[in-house]
Amino acid sequence: MHGILNINKPAGKTSRDVVNIIQRLMRPAKTGHAGTLDPLATGVLVCPVGHGTKLIEYIQRMPKTYEACFLLGRQSDTEDIEGNVQLLDDPPRPSRDEIEAVLLNYLGTIEQVPPAFSALKVAGKRAYDLARQGKEVELASREIEVYALEILAYDYPQLRMRIECGSGTYVRSLGRDIARDLGTEAIMSELMRTAIGCFQIDDAIHPDDQLSRGTLAAALQPTSLAVSQMPQVTVDHDKIVRLAQGKLIEVDVDTASQEVAAMTQAGQLVAVLVPGKEGGWRTARNFANDYL
Incomplete structure (x- = not known):
């Protein structure tokens, strides 16, 4: 029971709720998730199982x-419809062209x-716990990457992107x-989250379906997908033995990457x-014993 599940999280459930459903069916294999979705949100929730949780x-x-959709x-204190929503008094109604122009500032x-x-934690406490207590929460800005922004539909006040x-x-x-x-x-x-890397919503399974240990096991995708964006090298049996023993190996990889995925012939x-x-490579995550 090692692999990765691509789940289509429904609205109204927390990411933890979904993991708990899977955990009950997959015990004793561990289960986790990669990337929290709020209860309001739907879509791709990647849930690794077994060795997958290490990735x-x-x-x-x-x-x-x-x-x-915005x-x-x-405005609201939670920045979504689940908070204390307040309508602005006679706000401007930007045109689509005005919105398109502003979006350029949010790329990169x-x-x-x-x-x-x-x-996020503030002095060891969750920010949302402090906010619910009515306390002032100040979070530092941080860098993020935005690769693309596209207006899908605009009919004031709704902006879909x-x-x-x-x-x-x-x-x-x-x-x-x-x-x-x-x-x-x-x-x-x-x-709605429609994709995380190679995990697409069209391939996701719904946790409200008639799930069983068998159906989840059949839906498990290989752990190799977790490193699909990483440079890869094929290792033979002798090198797998060395990795299982915790030894360094030499690999022929033409990359400046500081991480490489070692793969079997299959x-x-x-x-x-x-x-x-001394120029060798050591393991950061090691599953070599599975192949001996």
């Missing part, structure tokens, strides 16, 4: 694609202040900042390698 950080690095001319590496209602971005991006805060550049405010009313993930001493 979560690599999945989290993958680019993410969202479709989001309502202009209103930008600074973003995360929302107060987030799981497609967003491709890197890890750590808060889509509702992106809508907030875009609206402020337009002289108004916005809250997020819908969010394309199965043996290990994630990082540079070791």
Whole structure:
């Protein structure tokens, strides 16, 4: 029971709720998730199982694609419709061309202040816990990557967009900042994650379907997908033995990358390698014993 599940999270469930459903069916194999979705959000939730849980950080690095709907001319403490929504008094109604012009400022590496209602920690406490207590929450801005922004539909006050971005991006805060550049405010009313790297929503399974241990096992995708964006090398049996023994190996890889995926001849993930001493490569994640 090692692999990766691509789940289509429904609205109203937390990411943890979905993991708990899978965990009950897959015990004793461990289960986790790579990239939290709020209860309001739907779409791709990647849930590694067994050895896959050791690869979560690599999945989290993958680019993410969202479709989001924002309502202009209103604001809320949570930056979405689940908070205390307030309508602005006679806000401007930007044209599509004005919105398109502002979007250009949000491509590439930008600074973003995360929302107060987030799981980030402030002095050891979750920001959303402090915000719910009515306390002032100040979060530092941080760099995020936005690869693409596209207006899918615009009929004031609804603005529907497609967003491709890197890890750590808060889509509702992106809508907030875009609206402020337009002289108004916005809250997020819908969010669907349509992809994380190679994991697409069209291939996702729904947790409300008639799931069983058997159906989940059949839906498991190989752990190699977690490192699909990493340079790869094929290792023979002798090198697999050395990796299982915790020894360095030599690999022929023409890359400046500091990480390489070691694969069997059949394309199965043996290990994630990082540079070791004297030009060799050592394991950062090691599954070599599975192939002996």
